[in-house]
Amino acid sequence: MxxxxxxxxxxxxxxxxxxxxxxxxxxxxxxxxxxxxxxxxxxxxxxxxxxxxxxxxxxxxxxxxxxxxxxxxxxxxxxxxxxxxxxxxxxxxxxxxxxxxxxxxxxxxxxxxxxxxxxxxxxxxxxxxxxxxxxxxxxxxxxxxxxxxxxxxxxxxxxxxxxxxxxxxxxxxxxxxxxxxxxxxxxxxxxxxxxxxxxxxxxxxxxxxxxxxFSADGVTIEISGVPIHPGTAKGKMENAIKIASAIVARLPQDQAPETTEGREGFIHPISICGAMEGAKISFIIRDFEEDGLTQKEDLLKTLTEEVLAAYPGSTYRFEVKQQYRxxxxxxxxxxxxxxxxxxxxxxxxxxxxxxxxxxxxxxxxxxxxxxxxxxxxxxxxxxxxxxxxxxxxxxxxxxxxxxxxxxxxxxxxx
CATH class of the missing domain: 3.40.630.10 (Zn peptidases)
Incomplete structure (x- = not known):
């Protein structure tokens, strides 16, 4: 009772x-x-x-x-x-x-x-x-x-x-x-x-x-690669796992949760999953100012496009969802x-x-x-x-x- x-x-x-x-x-x-x-x-x-x-x-x-x-x-x-x-x-x-x-x-x-x-x-x-x-x-x-x-x-x-x-x-x-x-x-x-x-x-x-x-958004990047049998893949395969990994690798180190404090915002990958033909990366974006959110999201999109430039057969979808303000x-x-x-x-x-x-x-x-x-x-x-x-x-x-x-x-x- x-x-x-x-x-x-x-x-x-x-x-x-x-x-x-x-x-x-x-x-x-x-x-x-x-x-x-x-x-x-x-x-x-x-x-x-x-x-x-x-x-x-x-x-x-x-x-x-x-x-x-x-x-x-x-x-x-x-x-x-x-x-x-x-x-x-x-x-x-x-x-x-x-x-x-x-x-x-x-x-x-x-x-x-x-x-x-x-x-x-x-x-x-x-x-x-x-x-x-x-x-x-x-x-x-x-x-x-x-x-x-x-x-x-x-x-x-x-x-x-x-x-x-x-x-x-x-x-x-x-x-x-x-x-x-x-x-x-x-x-x-x-x-x-x-x-x-x-x-x-x-x-x-x-x-x-x-x-x-923090003001907060969630970002999802979905990548569609070019799958093909690895035995005949030279010059043809575009592995979505490697593309996703390359995007994460290019994230600025000074805009991560582990390197920021106070009023500094960050870009934080929270999950990555997929296979050769397709992969998805989920991020949370945080900043005290909405302009800061926009700048970080624009940067992330630019990094994605720079990586994809080396993979002409692959495509991506970039989605931003507002979480709170x-x-x-x-x-x-x-x-x-x-x-x-x-x-x-x-x-x-x-x-x-x-x-x-x-x-x-x-x-x-x-x-x-x-x-x-x-x-x-x-x-x-x-x-x-x-x-x-x-x-x-x-x-x-x-x-x-x-x-x-x-x-x-x-x-x-x-």
């Missing part, structure tokens, strides 16, 4: 053991039915808290409302987190470990002696002395991305419902599927949600607020969303640090759908890997930030 009085750690440990990995190869929504297992649990827990409208829809999204308890006309705020975990590393059989009262040094993971969370590679650990650190056993990812966000939202909801003296406007809760494969907002019903502004709980270091993210464009039109978040962060004793996401969140998609939605810190680190870790105390800090944020919105309302 759901435990309505659980701590943020209780909830987090309960959620991470549920396998919710999404699958980009699937065309359904959610991409994996197992994501609904967590959705059903969240629906039960929300109802146990007294939120009678809590429900799981056919796409795996969970909706709920905390009613307003003030007579002020306060904007309706939504807190959002995603239920799926990344396909990058297995999320099956998660065995969370807790390092109590961390006293510094590297953390050895018990399930795989080759997996060590090293301080020199994770300098954020230096700020965690005395904290309780949750890790994996080294054989799976942890799922703090984004089950930490879910646990924090649920715990804040529990606290607000238990303390009606804290005045707030209407609060909407939204838990989505398939964020990790770029589809988290695809089936969200904003009319049903009924929120004016939103916040995703999907960040990292406490105090870091993200109001900007920089949410800063939308948030700049609603400055109060960020101003209230920064005030709430200061109230819990942190100095807000405005940061950019070298990636995307549901917030980017939701912003362009009509729900301006920056990203709040959860305390998690080393996402998408077996070295993933999070501080219990940092999760508690994020819970306090949510509570303060709804108070700020109420106080500043007319």
């Amino acid at each position: 759901p435990l309505p009085n659980a701590t943020v750690l209780d909830r987090f440990l309960r959620y991470v053991v549920i396998d919710t990995q999404s699958n980009a190869a699937s065309t359904s929504q959610p991409s994996t039915e197992k994501q609904k297992n967590l959705g059903r649990l969240l629906e039960q827990e929300l109802r146990a808290l007294g939120l009678d409208d809590a429900h799981l829809d056919e796409h795996g999204n969970v909706y709920a409302t905390i009613p307003a308890n003030t007579e002020k006309a306060v904007a309706t705020i939504c807190f959002c987190a995603h239920m799926d975990t990344a396909p990058d590393f297995t999320g099956t059989g998660v065995k969370p470990q807790i390092v109590r009262n961390y006293q510094g040094g590297d953390i050895n993971l018990v399930g795989d002696p080759n997996q060590v969370i090293k301080v020199e590679e994770h300098p954020e650990l230096k700020a965690q002395l005395g904290h309780d650190i949750v890790t994996t056993d080294g054989t799976t990812l942890l799922g703090a991305d984004d089950k930490a966000g879910i646990a924090e939202i649920m715990t804040a909801a529990q606290f607000l419902l238990a303390h009606p003296e804290i005045k707030h406007g209407p609060i909407k809760l939204l838990f989505t599927t398939d964020e990790e494969i770029g589809r988290g907002a695809d089936k969200v019903d904003l009319e049903k949600l009924g929120a004016d502004f939103g916040y995703t709980l999907d960040g990292s270091t406490v105090g870091e607020i993200q109001s900007e993210n 920089n949410m800063k464009e939308v948030l700049n039109r609603h400055p109060e969303v960020m101003e209230n978040l920064m005030e709430a962060t200061r109230r819990i004793g942190l100095e807000p640090k405005i940061d950019s996401i070298r990636g995307g969140t549901d917030g980017a998609r939701l912003s362009f759908m009509g729900l301006p939605c920056p990203n709040i810190y959860t305390g998690g680190h080393a996402y998408h890997s077996p070295l993933e870790w999070i501080s219990v105390q940092d999760m508690e800090t994020s819970v306090r930030a949510i509570v303060e944020l709804v108070k700020v919105w109420e106080e500043r309302a007319a």
